[in-house]
Amino acid sequence: MNTVLDTVVIGGGAMGSAAAWALSRRGRQVTLVEQFGPGHKMGASHGTTRNLNPGYHQPEYVAMLAEGLALWDELEQESGEQLLARTGVVNHGPEPRFAAVAAALNEAGIRTEFLSPAEAGERWRGIRFDQQVLHMPDGGQLNPDAALPAFQRLAAARGADIRHHTKVVDFQVDDGVRLVFESAAGTEVVTAAQAVVTAGGWTEKLLGGAFKGGALEGAGDAKLRIPQLRVTQEQPAHFRIADDGAVWPGFNHYPGAGAKYRNWYSPVYGMHTPGEGIKAGWHGVGPVTDPDLRSFLPEPVQLAALQDYARTWLPGVDPDAFEAVSCTYTTTPDEDFILDRIGPVVIGAGFSGHGFKFTPVIGRMLADLATGTRPAPQIFRAGR
Structure with missing residues (x-):
């Protein structure tokens, strides 16, 4: 069975949680998927300071x-x-x-x-x-340990579907985004109108097959060349x-x-x-x-x-x-963030150890990109 969704946010750390919050405030249908459990210490968004x-x-x-x-x-x-x-x-x-x-x-x-x-x-x-x-x-x-649950709780109160222990094991781009989820419930194939990728250190692994020659390819001839992430x-x-x-x-x-x-x-x-x-x-x-x-x-x-x-x-x-x-x-090589969109894919990545203070703003900016409201400033464009 192929589930059809509106906006899938991939990665439930700081930026993904803020994006789900910002999108839910605009009345968008949001599904947030995170491969680990709440409060995990595998990435960059844990701890109390x-x-x-x-x-x-x-x-x-x-x-x-x-x-x-x-x-x-x-x-x-x-x-x-x-x-x-x-x-x-x-x-x-x-x-x-x-x-x-x-x-x-x-x-x-x-x-x-x-x-x-x-x-x-x-x-x-x-x-x-x-x-x-x-x-x-x-x-x-x-306090990240308090902020992330707050973003997610408020997003869920507005209808967002928050799914922990749900891993995206396949990511393909066409007119929409085809995703395969794995969780304790089994494997689920999903078609999303758009995906917001906030996967931190897993960004390039996640996009995997969607990368060709260092670029993310969208529908048609559209390409987004992404700076190398370390x-x-x-x-x-x-x-x-x-x-x-x-x-x-x-x-x-x-x-x-x-x-x-x-x-x-x-x-x-x-x-x-x-x-x-x-x-x-x-x-x-x-x-x-x-x-x-x-x-x-x-x-x-x-x-x-x-x-x-x-x-x-x-x-x-x-x-x-x-x-x-x-x-x-x-x-990123210049320590400026990546906030950009190609076709149905919005990318928030490369926060370079100084992004957390901006979390709710980045959530707003990702929501702007997902809804076509306005682009991010030039210094955050992937092709800068």
Whole structure:
């Protein structure tokens, strides 16, 4: 039997859940399928903290930040859940773009202030600050473990069909999209008017046979060339708090040249995860992985370097008492997202370790693409 559906969203992580929410608000018939169970830890959308770091100066991202702050508020009110802890975010280090970031955010009505390292250290003594400090009080930490169920619950209340433990094992494009689902109930063949692909590290695996020569082929001669996606296993750690009186904002530390940054892999991000400690990690430099064959074990050299970082720059933690954690990044070459459409296929991919803060906006943008309302900005087009 061939089931005919309107819009199938493939992948029930952050972006797929937000797309289902946004589409259901428009009265669309939505079926969301996720190969794993609720709250799984196989991808990128688990855990209780993600920084909402407003530190952007590009106009497309700044506009998304302003919209996102309003949408997170709206989602909190609609769901009755607290999803954002407004601790503020501090970015520091010899980063030349801080002035441009402050100017762009202030113009958009997002607050900023510059502090000296000494002033910042008085406020947040658990962190040793480096050269210059940009404080963004509208930032904070989002809770994926609360946000994903909220998106899905609200979508289901508007009629969306949310199916966990349902894997798409075949994906073919013609005038519509032919899908084969596998679940405990058996195998089901589905024809969808359109599919929204939000499969994270599984994106290229899922599209598999629909890719020809690096391009996704739609009906007729339409093609969508997709930037190469690099899937990595990222390995932050939760360090035990040693200074119980310290106050913790979210933070990002940007390195410069010189001996004191010699063993750095990337900028460092961090935040307080209640009940687990201070989360800190390198950004997007973990080992390349197959999402179905992950070890979940930290790369020891990078982990040792992260401990050294904590020993030097985080006086409020115990660098020798930690719990390593694991997630995936799916990264584009320029770290800009892919939000585009070809024929009946909408793709949201390549969120490059900085997408979660934009989740409800990306849901709206994917819904725009699925309903033909408006295209995404050029920097997110697959053919850029």
